[in-house]
Amino acid sequence: MMDKSRRKFLGRSSASLLGVVMATKLFPTKVAFASSEVTLCEAAINEFAYVYRSWLKTEVGSPSLYIAQSGLSSDSSLKQIQALSSTQFRRAETHQLDGLVLSKIEVALMADVGRLYC
Amino acid sequence: MIIPGDRLQNTTAIEADVCIMGGGVAGIVLANELASSQIKIVVIEAGSEDYSVEVQDAYKAEHSTQWYPDPLRSRMRMLGGSSNHWENNTSPLDPIDFEKRSWVEDSGWPISYDDLEPFYRSAGVYVGVADDGYETSYWEKKLGERDLAKNSKVLETGIAKASTPPARFFAMHGQALTTSESVEVYTDAYVVDVEYDTEKQRVSKAFFETKPGLRHSVKAKTFIMCFGGIDNARMMLAFNEKYNDQLGNTFDNVGRYFMDHPVVRAANFFPHQRDQFGFYQGNDLQSRIVLGFFKFRQDVLIEQSLNNLRMPLSSASNYLISDGISSHHILTDSLSNGSIPENFGTHILNYVKDLDMVAEAISRKAFKKPLFDDADEFGGFQVPLMMEQTPNRESRIALGDEKDAFGVRRVNVDWRLNQSDKDQMWRGLEMFANEIGGLALGRVKLLKEREDRLWESQLGYGHHHMGTTRMSNTPEKGVVDANQKVFGTQNFFLGGSSVFPTGGHVPPTLTIVAMSIRLAKMVREEMKYDG
Numbered sequence: 140m141m142d143k144s145r146r147k148f149l150g151r152s153s154a155s156l157l158g159v160v161m162a163t164k165l166f167p168t169k170v171a172f173a174s175s176e177v178t179l180c181e182a183a184i185n186e187f188a189y190v191y192r193s194w195l196k197t198e199v200g201s202p203s204l205y206i207a208q209s210g211l212s213s214d215s216s217l218k219q220i221q222a223l224s225s226t227q228f229r230r231a232e233t234h235q236l237d238g239l240v241l242s243k244i245e246v247a248l249m250a251d252v253g254r255l256y257c
Numbered sequence: 258m259i260i261p262g263d264r265l266q267n268t269t270a271i272e273a274d275v276c277i278m279g280g281g282v283a284g285i286v287l288a289n290e291l292a293s294s295q296i297k298i299v300v301i302e303a304g305s306e307d308y309s310v311e312v313q314d315a316y317k318a319e320h321s322t323q324w325y326p327d328p329l330r331s332r333m334r335m336l337g338g339s340s341n342h343w344e345n346n347t348s349p350l351d352p353i354d355f356e357k358r359s360w361v362e363d364s365g366w367p368i369s370y371d372d373l374e375p376f377y378r379s380a381g382v383y384v385g386v387a388d389d390g391y392e393t394s395y396w397e398k399k400l401g402e403r404d405l406a407k408n409s410k411v412l413e414t415g416i417a418k419a420s421t422p423p424a425r426f427f428a429m430h431g432q433a434l435t436t437s438e439s440v441e442v443y444t445d446a447y448v449v450d451v452e453y454d455t456e457k458q459r460v461s462k463a464f465f466e467t468k469p470g471l472r473h474s475v476k477a478k479t480f481i482m483c484f485g486g487i488d489n490a491r492m493m494l495a496f497n498e499k500y501n502d503q504l505g506n507t508f509d510n511v512g513r514y515f516m517d518h519p520v521v522r523a524a525n526f527f528p529h530q531r532d533q534f535g536f537y538q539g540n541d542l543q544s545r546i547v548l549g550f551f552k553f554r555q556d557v558l559i560e561q562s563l564n565n566l567r568m569p570l571s572s573a574s575n576y577l578i579s580d581g582i583s584s585h586h587i588l589t590d591s592l593s594n595g596s597i598p599e600n601f602g603t604h605i606l607n608y609v610k611d612l613d614m615v616a617e618a619i620s621r622k623a624f625k626k627p628l629f630d631d632a633d634e635f636g637g638f639q640v641p642l643m644m645e646q647t648p649n650r651e652s653r654i655a656l657g658d659e660k661d662a663f664g665v666r667r668v669n670v671d672w673r674l675n676q677s678d679k680d681q682m683w684r685g686l687e688m689f690a691n692e693i694g695g696l697a698l699g700r701v702k703l704l705k706e707r708e709d710r711l712w713e714s715q716l717g718y719g720h721h722h723m724g725t726t727r728m729s730n731t732p733e734k735g736v737v738d739a740n741q742k743v744f745g746t747q748n749f750f751l752g753g754s755s756v757f758p759t760g761g762h763v764p765p766t767l768t769i770v771a772m773s774i775r776l777a778k779m780v781r782e783e784m785k786y787d788g
Contacts, residue, residue, distance in 0.1 A: 240687065241694070
C-alpha cells in the first residue's frame with residue numbers, strides 16, 4: 140500500500156493552508172466526501188490527527204482553548220486568521236512540525252480538526 | 258609571449274620588473290593590468306593551456322579532513338587556474354563583511370568596502386558579467402520581476418550574476434599576455450623556491466623547475482605569488498622553513514584560519530505561488546544569468562549577532578525534496594551498522610508517508626527507470642544556503658611528509674567548522690522561516706532530523722579556499738598588510754583569496770579580481786616611485 144506523502148500534504152497545505160483548515164474545520168465530513176481523491180482526504184485526516192498529537196506533546200492547553208484565547212471565533216474571516224498568522228511568524232510564535240515552521244494559530248486550527256479523529 | 262618549459266633545456270636566468278607566480282585568475286588579471294605599463298613581466302605557471310594529470314598531481318593532499326574535498330579535485334593547475342571549471346557565480350562582498358564584528362572572532366579587514374568598491378565594476382567585466390553592478394532595485398526593474406523582500410525588516414534580496422558559458426580566464430584574457438612584448442609566460446614551470454635577502458628584506462629571485470632537477474631563476478624587483486588559497490600557504494610554509502619564518506610567519510599565522518563556504522541543504526521551502534519567485538530563478542539575459550537570493554539585512558545581522566548567510570532557492574522535484582528518501586538512507590546506514598538513528602520514529606514516519614518516492618528511488622537505482630510520472634514535477638525549493646565561516650586558527654593547511662614529483666611537500670588539509678557556526682545557521686534559518694511566513698510567501702521546513710548527515714556526507718562546499726595568508730594591520734594577526742605585501746618583506750606580495758580575513762557568503766572570484774586590479778595599481782605606483 141502506498142500512502143500519499145506528508146511532503147505533498149505539507150506542500151499543498153502550505154499553499155492554501157488556512158483555506159484548507161477553515162473548510163475542514165467547518166465541514167470536515169463534506170470535505171472528505173466532496174473530493175474524488177478519497178485517499179488524499181484520508182491522508183489529510185491522518186495528518187490533522189498527527190498535528191493534534193504533536194500539539195499535545197509540546198503545548199499546554201487544548202488547541203480550541205488556544206484559538207479562543209487568540210481572539211478568534213467561528214465568525215473570524217480567513218483574512219483575520221492570515222493576519223494573526225503573519226504577526227505570529229514575526230513574533231516567532233511558531234510551532235515546528237517535524238521541522239516545518241508554522242504559526243501557532245495554524246497548528247492550533249489543524250490540531251483542533253485532528254482532535255475529531257483521535 | 259608563451260614560452261613552454263620544455264624549451265628551456267639548460268638552466269636559464271631570467272630578469273624582469275615583476276615576477277608573477279601563478280597563471281590563474283589573480284595572476285592573469287595582474288599581468289593584464291600591469292602589461293599596459295611597459296613593465297617587463299614574467300608569469301610562471303606550473304601547468305599549460307591543456308590539462309595534464311601529471312601536473313595536476315602536485316595538488317594532491319597527503320591528508321584531508323574526512324568529507325573535505327581533496328584540492329586535487331577542486332583546483333586546476335593550468336593557465337586560467339580554477340576558472341577552467343568554475344560555475345562563474347559572482348557577487349561582491351557586503352560592506353559588513355569588512356568590518357570588525359564583536360561576535361565573529363578575528364573578523365575585520367584592514368581595508369573597507371569603499372576601498373574595493375571602485376574596482377568591482379571592472380572586475381565584473383573580467384568575469385564576463387559586465388559592469389552594471391549588483392543593485393537589487395536596478396535588476397528588479399530591468400528584469401521586470403518582484404523583489405519579494407522589499408518590505409521586509411529582516412530579509413533583503415541580493416543579486417548573483419554569471420556569464421554563460423562561464424568565463425575561462427585564459428581563453429578570455431590570455432591574448433593580451435600572449436601578444437604583449439612586455440609579458441613572458443613560462444608554462445610547465447613549477448616554482449619551488451625563492452631567494453630572500455634577510456638584510457634588505459627583499460625577495461631577490463624565484464626559482465622554478467621545468468622538469469625535476471632542471472632549475473631556472475627569475476630576478477625581479479617585485480614578486481607576486483598567486484597560487485590559490487591552499488598553495489599560497491603551502492609555498493609560504495615551504496619558503497619559511499628555509500628562512501626561519503621571516504616571510505610573514507613570525508607569529509605562526511601562515512596556513513591558519515583556513516575557511517571555505519559550507520553549502521548546507523538544511524531547509525526546503527514550499528512557496529504559496531511559485532510564479533512569484535521569478536526573480537529568484539535564473540533570468541537568462543543574453544549570455545548572462547541574473548538571479549536573486551535572500552540574505553539578512555545588515556542591521557539584523559548586527560542586532561542578532563549573526564554571521565552572514567545566503568539563502569538561494571533551487572527548484573526541486575518531488576523526488577529531490579523527498580523526506581522519505583532521505584530517511585530511507587539514514588535508516589539503511591544506521592541499521593546496517595547495527596545502530597538506531599536519532600529521531601528513529603520520525604524517519605520511520607517519513608519512510609512510510611513518502612513510500613511512493615522511496616519506491617521511486619529504489620526503482621531508479623535497481624532498474625534504472627522511473628516509476629511515477631509526477632516524481633520529476635516541482636515539489637518545492639531547496640535552500641542550498643552558503644554560510645560564512647568564523648575564522649578559526651585551528652582550521653589549517655600544514656605541510657605533510659610526502660613530497661610531490663618536484664620535491665615540494667604535499668599539504669595536510671585540516672578544515673574545521675565551529676559548532677557555534679552550525680548552531681548559528683539553525684538560528685538564522687529559523688529567522689528566515691519566520692520571516693517567510695510573516696511575508697506570506699510560503700512555509701519553510703528545517704531538515705533538522707538530517708543533522709548528522711548534513712554536516713558530513715551531505716555537506717557541500719564552495720571550494721572557496723580562503724584565509725590562509727590573511728590580511729591584517731599587524732603581523733601578530735596576519736601574513737600580509739593592507740596592500741597585500743608580506744609582513745617582513747619590501748617587495749613580496751600575495752594575490753588571491755588566501756588574503757581574505759573573512760569570506761562573507763559570496764563566491765570569492767569577483768573580489769579576487771577586484772583586489773588584483775587594486776594590487777596592480779599599487780604595484781605600478783610603487784614602481785614609479787622607486788624609479
